Each structure stands twice: as structure tokens, then as C-alpha cells.
Amino acid sequence: MKKRIKDVVCRAWLKNETKNFVEKDKKIYYFCSPRCKAKFEKEPDKYMQLKG
Numbered sequence: 001m002k003k004r005i006k007d008v009v010c011r012a013w014l015k016n017e018t019k020n021f022v023e024k025d026k027k028i029y030y031f032c033s034p035r036c037k038a039k040f041e042k043e044p045d046k047y048m049q050l051k052g
């Protein structure tokens with residue numbers, strides 16, 4: 001079964017793991033772009049609530 005990776009900032013599904021990721025609480029969050037990554041880093045708590 002393939003892993004589905006979700007960009008929690010823009011809520012897009014990613015086909016592959018990207019270079020744009022942040023490790024937070026032992027979990028890795030992937031983003032479609034450096035822009036989404038920067039947004040997450042600015043307000044991680046806001047986006048970490050948006051699971052599923």
C-alpha cells in the first residue's frame with residue numbers, strides 16, 4: 001500500500017516525498033513548496049490540528 005502524503009498547509013496530496021519537509025514531534029511533514037513549508041514553520045500548531 002502506498003503512503004499518502006498530505007501537505008497540511010494547502011491540503012494537497014503529494015505523490016512523492018519532497019525536499020520541503022519539517023520534522024516536528026518525531027513526525028515528518030512534507031510540503032509541496034518552500035512557501036508551504038515556511039507557513040508551517042511560522043504557525044505549526046495551527047496546521048498540525050488539521051489532520052485527515
Ligand SMILES: [Zn+2]
Nearest residue numbers: 007010032036
Ligand atoms: Zn502546499
